[in-house]
Amino acid sequence: xxxxxxxxxxxxxxxxxxxxxxxxxxxxxxxAQNLDQFGPEDLAELQNDAVTTVVQDQLxxxxxxxxxGEQSRLDFNLSFYGFLQGIKMESTTPRLFGxxxxxxxxxxxxxxxxxAPKGLGTLSDFKKLKQSVAHLDTPPILKxxxxxxxxxxxxxxxxxxxxxxxxxxxxxxxxxxxxIVDLVxxxxxxxxxxxxxxxxxxxxxxxxxxxxxxxxTVAPVSGKVRLSIHLCFGNYKGRAVGLRQYKPMFPHxxxxxxxxxxxxxxxxxxxxxxxxxxxxxxxxxxxxIIDVKSYYIETVSDIADRVRRCLDYAPAEKxxxxxxxxxxxxxxxxxxxxxxxxxxGVDIVRRELGLS
Numbered sequence: 247x248x249x250x251x252x253x254x255x256x257x258x259x260x261x262x263x264x265x266x267x268x269x270x271x272x273x274x275x276x277x278a279q280n281l282d283q284f285g286p287e288d289l290a291e292l293q294n295d296a297v298t299t300v301v302q303d304q305l306x307x308x309x310x311x312x313x314x315g316e317q318s319r320l321d322f323n324l325s326f327y328g329f330l331q332g333i334k335m336e337s338t339t340p341r342l343f344g345x346x347x348x349x350x351x352x353x354x355x356x357x358x359x360x361x362a363p364k365g366l367g368t369l370s371d372f373k374k375l376k377q378s379v380a381h382l383d384t385p386p387i388l389k390x391x392x393x394x395x396x397x398x399x400x401x402x403x404x405x406x407x408x409x410x411x412x413x414x415x416x417x418x419x420x421x422x423x424x425x426i427v428d429l430v431x432x433x434x435x436x437x438x439x440x441x442x443x444x445x446x447x448x449x450x451x452x453x454x455x456x457x458x459x460x461x462x463t464v465a466p467v468s469g470k471v472r473l474s475i476h477l478c479f480g481n482y483k484g485r486a487v488g489l490r491q492y493k494p495m496f497p498h499x500x501x502x503x504x505x506x507x508x509x510x511x512x513x514x515x516x517x518x519x520x521x522x523x524x525x526x527x528x529x530x531x532x533x534x535i536i537d538v539k540s541y542y543i544e545t546v547s548d549i550a551d552r553v554r555r556c557l558d559y560a561p562a563e564k565x566x567x568x569x570x571x572x573x574x575x576x577x578x579x580x581x582x583x584x585x586x587x588x589x590x591g592v593d594i595v596r597r598e599l600g601l602s
Contacts, residue, residue, distance in 0.1 A: 257310070257311075257387070257472075257566070258310070258601070259561075259562035259563045259565065259596075259599075259601050260553065260562050260565055260566070260567065260592050260595060260596050260599075260601065261310045261311060261532075261565075261566040261567070262308070262309050262310045262311070262566070262567055262568070262588060262589050262592050263309065263310060263311035263387075263389065263532060263566050263567070263568045264304065264309060264311065264312065264313055264389070264568055264569060264572075264573070264585070265313075265391065265438065265440075265476055265508065265568055265569060265571055265572045265573075266313050266315075266316050266389070266391030266438060266440065266476075266572045267313075267315060267316040267319070267391075267572030267573055267574035268300045268303070268304070268313070268315030268316065268317070268572070268573050268574065268578075268581060269300075269315075269573055269574060269576060269577060269578035269581050270296065270317060270574070271296055271299055271300075271578065272578075273292075274292060274293075274296045274317065277289075277292050293317055293318050293374065294374060294377075294378075296315070296317035297314045297315065297317050297318075297371075297374045297375060297378050298378050300314070300315035300317060301314070301315070301375070301378045301379065303578075303581075303582050303585070304386075304585065305386070306582075306586070307582065307585035307586045307588075307589050308586070308589040308590075308593075309386060309585065309589060310386055310387060311386060311387040311388075311389050311436060311566075312375075312379075312386050312387070312388065312389065313375065313388075313389045313390070313391060314371050314372070314374055314375040314378075314390075315573075316371070316391065316572070316574065317371075318367065318370070318371050318374070319367075319371075325367075326366050326367070326393060326398060327354055327398075327401065327402075329362050329364060329365065329366045329367055330360060330361070330362055330421075331358065331359075331360070331361045331362065331363065332356060332357060332358035332359045332360045332361060333354045333355065333356055333357060333358075333360070333402065334354060334355040334356075334357045335354050336352035336353065336354055336355075338352070339351070339352055340352045346482070346483035346484075346485060347482075347483075347485060348480070348482055348485070348487050350483075351401065351482065352401075353401050353402060353403050354401060354402055354403065355403050355405070356402055356403060356404075356405050356407070356408055356414070359407075359417075360402075360408070360414070360417045360418065360421070361421070362421045362424075362425075365424065365425055365428060366392070366421065366422075366425045368390055368391075368392050368425055368429060369425070369428045369429060369432060371390070372388070372390045372429055372432060372434060373432065375388055375390075376388065376432075376433070387435050387436055388434070388435055388436065389434075389435070389436040389437070389438060390429050390434045390436070390437050390438070391437075391438040391439075391440055391476075391572075392422060392425055392426055392429070392437070392438070392439055392440065393422075393439075393440045393441075394422060394439045394440060394441035394443075394444070394459075394460060394463060394475075395415045395416075395418035395419045395421070395422045395459065395463055396411075396415050396441055396443050396444055396456065396459055396460075397440060397441050397442055397443040397444070398415075398418050398422070399411050399412075399414040399415040399418055399443075400443050402414050412455075415459060419459070419462060419463050422439075422463055423463060423464075423465075423466050426439070426463075426464065426466070426467050426471075427466050427467060429471075430467045430470050430471045434471055435471065435472065436471065436472045436474070437467065437471045437472070437473055437474070438473075438474045438475070438476055438508070439460070439463065439464060439473070439474075439475055439476075439504075440475075440476045441456075441460060441475055441476070441477070442476065442477070442478050442479070442480055444456045444460070444477065444495075445477035445478060445479060445488070445492070445495060446479055446480055446487055446488030446489075447488055448494045448495045448499075449488070449489045449491065449494040453494065453495055453498035453499065454498055456498075456499075457498055457499060457501050457502055460475065460502050460503070461501070461502060461503045464503055464504070465503070468503050472505050472506070473503070473504045473505050473506070474504055474505060474506035474507070474508055474532065475502055475504045475506075475507055475508065476508045476571075477492070477495065477499070477507065477508065477509060477510070478508075478509075478510040478534070478570060478571045479510060481538060481539065481570075481571040481572065481575055482575075483575060484538075484539045484575050484576075485539075486513075486539075490514060491518070492509065492518050492521055493518065493521075496521060496524065496525075497524065500524070500525065500528055500529070504529060505529060505530055506529060506530040506531065506532050506566065507525050507529055507530075507531055507532070508531075508532035508533075508534065508566075508568060509521070509522065509525075509531065509532070509533060509534060510534045510570040510571060511533050511534045511535060511570065512534050512535050512536055512537040512544075512552075512569075512570050513534075513537045513538070513539050513540065513570050516552070516555065519533075519555065519556070519559060520559055522556065522559045522560045522565075523559040523560060525560075526559070526560035526561065526564040526565075529564075530564050530565070530566060531560055531564055531565055531566070532565075532566040532567065532568050533552075533556050533565065533566070533567055533568070534568055534569055534570035534571070535549060535552045535553070535556075535567050535568075535569075535588065536549075536568070536569035536570060536584045536585070536588050537569075537570055538569050538570050538571050538572070538573055538575065538576050538581075538584075539570070539575075541576075541577075541580055543580060543583050543584060543587065544584060544587055544588070544591075545587060545591075546587050546590045546591045546594065547591070548587075548591065549567075549587055549588050549590070549591020549592060549594075550591040550592075550594040550595050552591070553565075553567065553591060553592055553595040554595060557595070562599060562601065567588060567592055568588075569584065569585075569588070573585075
């Protein structure tokens with residue numbers, strides 16, 4: 247398959263999708279807090295059942311593209327450190343009390359050469375996802391999500407061998423590369439490389455350097471899978487971090503080697519929505535039209551109106567719609583209804599345009 251074979255990368259207009267994470271069922275959260283009461287086979291069954299559960303939620307909502315909900319992860323990226331060798335995991339959370347904030351997540355010491363001889367775990371996650379839809383005659387598009395090396399580097403402390411965040415990032419690039427190569431070889435149709443740290447800190451870092459890091463990371467799979475990047479401003483405990491503006495990233499981030507750029511828009515009241523016009527000239531755009539930080543449940547009418555606003559800036563064939571971020575920090579009852587309404591609202595506009 248050639249890199250520029252457009253048919254391979256096209257999807258139907260106004261696609262509905264998700265980013266990656268989904269709320270853990272309550273029974274899985276309880277089990278995770280009592281792991282000593284389960285055997286390895288019990289834990290495997292718990293994870294398989296959780297994937298089946300969240301896949302059913304997404305299928306009932308009617309999404310075109312689904313994920314495994316990251317049910318095997320403690321966090322969108324924090325659990326990946328358990329797969330890394332050469333680090334000493336923090337033993338105590340830095341701050342336990344007070345309102346939730348990012349300083350309640352500590353950093354790990356590097357004590358040796360960074361490696362991940364058994365991978366980062368996403369391949370086995372993707373296999374669970376494939377198995378969960380194997381019975382369907384027409385399965386949805388399956389998406390896998392992997393955190394990028396710059397974002398992963400943020401929780402590791404520099405030392406004499408890895409003198410700063412960029413040195414750590416360079417060491418993580420081949421690890422992430424191998425992970426995404428394995429996913430593509432296993433049949434992954436759509437792959438999101440999550441780099442929220444790039445979007446959070448682009449205002450104070452060199453965006454050209456960030457683009458170079460990203461492009462070198464995805465180079466081995468470029469043209470072999472539909473690639474997207476998720477650019478948001480953080481969602482730890484429903485809180486953002488960093489300057490919530492896309493202006494510092496563009497036009498530089500247009501040089502990222504991806505088919506689709508996902509932007510967080512709903513929680514920002516669609517500030518900078520006009521930026522999707524310039525993106526759509528060279529790439530597809532996934533617009534976040536569901537606010538995962540709010541328990542206001544967007545109505546079907548809300549969604550349809552938001553889709554129409556986006557169509558003022560980009561054509562239907564270039565647009566996809568999703569929540570702003572992953573849904574792991576949103577209660578499951580709200581996540582279900584938000585996704586159901588999102589799909590219904592998009593379908594209204596599809597019918598108006600004669601696309602259904």
